Amino acid sequence: MKELTTKEIDDVMKQSQEAFLLYRQVQGTAKALFLNSIAEEIESLGSDLIHQAMEETNLPEARLAGERGRTCNQLRQFAALVKDGSWVEARIDTAIPDRAPLPKPDLRKMMVPLGPVVVFGASNFPFAYSTAGVDTASALAAGCPVVLKAHPAHPKTSELVASAIEKATTKTGMPKNVFQHVHTPSFEGGKALVQSSFTKAVGFTGSFSGGKALYDYATQRPDPIPVFAEMGSINPVFILPGALKVRGEKVADMYAASITQSVGQFCTNPGLMLGLKSPELSQFTMQLSQKMEKIAPGTMLHPGIAANYKKNREKALAQKGVSLSAQSTDAAKENQAITTLTTVDASDFLVNPTLVEEVFGPYSLLVRAGNIDELKASLDKIPGQLTATIIGEEEDLIEYADFIRLVMQKVGRVIINGVPTGVEVCPSMHHGGPFPATTDSRFTSVGTDAIKRFVRPLSFQNFPDTLLPAELQQSNPLGIWRLFNNELGKK
Amino acid sequence: MKELTTKEIDDVMKQSQEAFLLYRQVQGTAKALFLNSIAEEIESLGSDLIHQAMEETNLPEARLAGERGRTCNQLRQFAALVKDGSWVEARIDTAIPDRAPLPKPDLRKMMVPLGPVVVFGASNFPFAYSTAGVDTASALAAGCPVVLKAHPAHPKTSELVASAIEKATTKTGMPKNVFQHVHTPSFEGGKALVQSSFTKAVGFTGSFSGGKALYDYATQRPDPIPVFAEMGSINPVFILPGALKVRGEKVADMYAASITQSVGQFCTNPGLMLGLKSPELSQFTMQLSQKMEKIAPGTMLHPGIAANYKKNREKALAQKGVSLSAQSTDAAKENQAITTLTTVDASDFLVNPTLVEEVFGPYSLLVRAGNIDELKASLDKIPGQLTATIIGEEEDLIEYADFIRLVMQKVGRVIINGVPTGVEVCPSMHHGGPFPATTDSRFTSVGTDAIKRFVRPLSFQNFPDTLLPAELQQSNPLGIWRLFNNELGKK
Numbered sequence: 001m002k003e004l005t006t007k008e009i010d011d012v013m014k015q016s017q018e019a020f021l022l023y024r025q026v027q028g029t030a031k032a033l034f035l036n037s038i039a040e041e042i043e044s045l046g047s048d049l050i051h052q053a054m055e056e057t058n059l060p061e062a063r064l065a066g067e068r069g070r071t072c073n074q075l076r077q078f079a080a081l082v083k084d085g086s087w088v089e090a091r092i093d094t095a096i097p098d099r100a101p102l103p104k105p106d107l108r109k110m111m112v113p114l115g116p117v118v119v120f121g122a123s124n125f126p127f128a129y130s131t132a133g134v135d136t137a138s139a140l141a142a143g144c145p146v147v148l149k150a151h152p153a154h155p156k157t158s159e160l161v162a163s164a165i166e167k168a169t170t171k172t173g174m175p176k177n178v179f180q181h182v183h184t185p186s187f188e189g190g191k192a193l194v195q196s197s198f199t200k201a202v203g204f205t206g207s208f209s210g211g212k213a214l215y216d217y218a219t220q221r222p223d224p225i226p227v228f229a230e231m232g233s234i235n236p237v238f239i240l241p242g243a244l245k246v247r248g249e250k251v252a253d254m255y256a257a258s259i260t261q262s263v264g265q266f267c268t269n270p271g272l273m274l275g276l277k278s279p280e281l282s283q284f285t286m287q288l289s290q291k292m293e294k295i296a297p298g299t300m301l302h303p304g305i306a307a308n309y310k311k312n313r314e315k316a317l318a319q320k321g322v323s324l325s326a327q328s329t330d331a332a333k334e335n336q337a338i339t340t341l342t343t344v345d346a347s348d349f350l351v352n353p354t355l356v357e358e359v360f361g362p363y364s365l366l367v368r369a370g371n372i373d374e375l376k377a378s379l380d381k382i383p384g385q386l387t388a389t390i391i392g393e394e395e396d397l398i399e400y401a402d403f404i405r406l407v408m409q410k411v412g413r414v415i416i417n418g419v420p421t422g423v424e425v426c427p428s429m430h431h432g433g434p435f436p437a438t439t440d441s442r443f444t445s446v447g448t449d450a451i452k453r454f455v456r457p458l459s460f461q462n463f464p465d466t467l468l469p470a471e472l473q474q475s476n477p478l479g480i481w482r483l484f485n486n487e488l489g490k491k
Numbered sequence: 492m493k494e495l496t497t498k499e500i501d502d503v504m505k506q507s508q509e510a511f512l513l514y515r516q517v518q519g520t521a522k523a524l525f526l527n528s529i530a531e532e533i534e535s536l537g538s539d540l541i542h543q544a545m546e547e548t549n550l551p552e553a554r555l556a557g558e559r560g561r562t563c564n565q566l567r568q569f570a571a572l573v574k575d576g577s578w579v580e581a582r583i584d585t586a587i588p589d590r591a592p593l594p595k596p597d598l599r600k601m602m603v604p605l606g607p608v609v610v611f612g613a614s615n616f617p618f619a620y621s622t623a624g625v626d627t628a629s630a631l632a633a634g635c636p637v638v639l640k641a642h643p644a645h646p647k648t649s650e651l652v653a654s655a656i657e658k659a660t661t662k663t664g665m666p667k668n669v670f671q672h673v674h675t676p677s678f679e680g681g682k683a684l685v686q687s688s689f690t691k692a693v694g695f696t697g698s699f700s701g702g703k704a705l706y707d708y709a710t711q712r713p714d715p716i717p718v719f720a721e722m723g724s725i726n727p728v729f730i731l732p733g734a735l736k737v738r739g740e741k742v743a744d745m746y747a748a749s750i751t752q753s754v755g756q757f758c759t760n761p762g763l764m765l766g767l768k769s770p771e772l773s774q775f776t777m778q779l780s781q782k783m784e785k786i787a788p789g790t791m792l793h794p795g796i797a798a799n800y801k802k803n804r805e806k807a808l809a810q811k812g813v814s815l816s817a818q819s820t821d822a823a824k825e826n827q828a829i830t831t832l833t834t835v836d837a838s839d840f841l842v843n844p845t846l847v848e849e850v851f852g853p854y855s856l857l858v859r860a861g862n863i864d865e866l867k868a869s870l871d872k873i874p875g876q877l878t879a880t881i882i883g884e885e886e887d888l889i890e891y892a893d894f895i896r897l898v899m900q901k902v903g904r905v906i907i908n909g910v911p912t913g914v915e916v917c918p919s920m921h922h923g924g925p926f927p928a929t930t931d932s933r934f935t936s937v938g939t940d941a942i943k944r945f946v947r948p949l950s951f952q953n954f955p956d957t958l959l960p961a962e963l964q965q966s967n968p969l970g971i972w973r974l975f976n977n978e979l980g981k982k
Contacts, residue, residue, distance in 0.1 A: 091919035109919040219710040223926040397958055413950035427974055428582035428600040430950040435714040442947045456933045459904035459921040467888055481979055483918055488972055
């Protein structure tokens with residue numbers, strides 16, 4: 001693909017700003033038609049899209065079909081959200097002209113879009129976190145035009161999805177350039193997109209080094225802008241003693257599957273497990289090892305990811321005290337990843353920061369703590385995460401309640417007796433954790449609240465009713481939920 | 492005051508983290524008692540507090556009494572908010588165990604506190620934006636302990652207010668060190684507070700250079716944290732032709748008062764006015780000048796601010812094309828500020844970035860635009876602002892509707908036919924504008940939504956009901972508003 005010059009990138013962003021002046025005036029019902037139309041056009045691409053993605057990502061057909069479904073579902077959830085309209089957090093405080101000592105003005109507030117948003121597609125989700133993924137869907141729902149930087153690992157898939165968005169743009173009469181698709185595979189191209197004065201926010205899913213670089217560019221601009229970068233996670237799983245006693249084998253089954261799902265290429269992959277030393281933990285390690293050995297190596301998304309897996313796995317295995325507990329019995333072919341389980345004692349884990357680095361792929365490290373103090377100390381060494389999981393019987397959960405509260409400080413989602421993989425798309429999902437899991441733990445990149453990343457509040461003081469946006473007009477013509485003189489209702 | 496060492500500062504922050512582990516468990520009703528008790532204890536200080544503040548700030552008694560009232564009102568508004576409890580944005584999606592192809596888990600989400608917050612007191616509001624001001628009140632309401640850096644311009648006033656908070660802490664049984672008061676007048680002290688690994692967010696009101704420095708320290712930490720810095724604003728006022736024709740003199744009255752209120756020491760002071768060249772604009776300038784000349788110089792908050800005003804005013808007057816249109820007839824005594832109105836043609840304004848710099852004090856610059864294009868070009872030169880004001884008759888507002896929409900992109904609040912000074916404390920107030928007015932336009936530092944600065948969402952997946960916070964338990968024991976399976980209600 002031809003690399004764009006910095007001048008061309010700034011022109012693209014300028015066109016995005018011009019589109020913004022029109023698009024921010026578009027009503028919620030019209031934005032809903034647009035988002036639904038994108039979903040329909042993606043579905044209309046049929047098997048061509050799936051086959052193109054299979055060719056570029058090595059992901060199997062069923063997984064890609066499922067991901068396409070999720071992507072269209074997301075678009076439709078945002079369509080429903082903006083059609084309903086209540087998401088703007090309208091607040092109204094009416095005037096009290098005769099208040100002493102000073103009259104109270106009429107004040108009304110709602111969320112308005114930030115402006116042009118740059119989205120970097122992710123390699124591991126060619127649909128759900130890429131071209132028409134949640135970043136694009138939520139930015140368009142918010143009223144922000146999108147400039148999408150295609151992921152160089154699946155440029156043709158990205159082109160196909162972009163063509164669907166362009167069709168929907170025309171069909172529903174949206175402003176020209178409300179969505180633009182660019183190929184700038186180089187690092188410099190991404191930098192220029194973030195540094196353009198027209199860019200008002202950035203969405204990214206990928207590596208720590210990539211996300212942190214974009215964050216630094218954005219915060220060091222003359223006018224800093226927000227970057228929502230999801231940068232990976234090792235998603236610690238704490239396996240408590242009671243559970244190991246009664247259902248160790250079941251837990252091993254569940255985790256052999258979770259660690260290796262999609263060749264371990266999920267940001268919520270459980271890359272770290274921790275338990276208290278006991279005969280039951282030894283037995284669990286053996287059971288999990290036996291199950292993981294049977295899981296054949298899988299082909300990774302692209303050669304770069306496969307090479308990184310190989311390198312990071314070898315680095316982890318070379319650390320002091322780390323033992324290989326299990327690996328796929330079958331040999332790995334080119335670009336395939338060997339399913340791997342390693343173990344280490346907490347005493348070694350505590351002094352080696354390398355062991356909390358992500359090994360992106362079908363890999364997990366099991367830490368054996370000598371006692372609860374070592375378990376707590378191990379938790380202290382784990383940086384911010386997307387998720388943490390607690391496996392425990394009812395009495396475990398009571399006994400370790402204080403510990404679970406400490407875990408909550410580190411993460412964006414806590415799962416009890418489940419697996420972290422499988423991120424449900426719904427309003428109560430929070431997909432975002434303390435740094436370095438993401439650059440901003442206060443915002444989610446999954447679920448309808450993702451729209452909040454691309455808006456800011458604007459207050460309207462003493463406006464004539466006719467000049468107010470419909471959301472704030474006295475008669476509530478859209479029938480949305482509003483906080484009206486401090487009472488929530490549809491008044 | 493004795494300067495703290497970096498080690499002592501880190502100890503203070505460590506104590507704050509220890510307090511956090513207890514304080515984050517405190518229920519909303521108990522936090523409400525605490526906040527109400529702080530208000531009561533401040534009121535109990537009576538005239539001692541007012542007299543101490545008068546001595547340290549040169550502000551008059553009535554203004555300080557009013558500001559104390561506002562401060563206690565703010566504390567009580569946050570108390571009511573956390574007592575009600577609905578602010579946590581609870582979302583609940585119940586499980587669908589038999590969903591195909593995969594079961595849906597039970598997911599629940601609410602806002603939780605970030606952790607220890609560092610607050611820098613402001614010089615221009617010794618109560619409302621200082622020791623027990625909105626930053627402290629909203630952080631404590633959120634469940635975050637506060638470390639307050641006393642403003643060196645009013646350390647004794649700050650000590651008195653801190654003693655009230657400490658009394659309230661004891662009386663209501665809050666954790667030790669939930670509030671700590673430190674004097675670290677040096678730049679290095681502030682830096683160490685922001686850089687401590689225990690600090691999770693920062694609130695600041697003051698100069699651009701101060702706020703931007705804190706922002707840079709925070710974003711360049713190994714784990715970046717949010718900084719909410721309000722850094723000043725020139726709050727442009729656009730005076731449209733129709734209004735000048737029918738009520739120029741009334742507008743001049745209103746603005747002579749607004750520009751000079753509290754010796755111009757408000758962050759919403761109207762430091763810039765813009766209009767279209769016409770006989771009416773000339774007459775308005777003359778009328779405003781006559782009124783401003785009569786306003787005697789006032790004593791500023793402290794000698795540093797008075798010296799800065801003198802320097803910045805002289806710098807502005809030395810710029811090409813800038814004329815002195817009015818200044819106080821009375822001479823200025825030591826530390827007093829001369830009321831000043833300057834004028835400039837848009838052609839000079841457009842090419843001189845110095846003219847959008849804030850002159851903090853009783854000063855305003857009036858820009859004469861030759862036509863609407865010059866007015867639009869002038870708007871383009873104005874960076875992000877807290878507020879903008881439009882003075883216009885109904886036909887002005889219709890004729891300039893597109894222009895008003897452009898104005899909205901630049902600011903956090905738009906006022907029609909009023910003045911920007913006088914920031915109402917209510918849910919629909921947004922006090923925060925695009926950079927450089929604040930470091931984060933997405934959050935307010937006035938009104939109950941200020942609590943959102945110090946929280947993040949946390950998802951609970953498949954939790955037993957008894958382990959959930961009360962806000963998310965199935966029976967809704969607190970009776971709060973929740974989004975339950977996508978329906979807002981008190982279910």
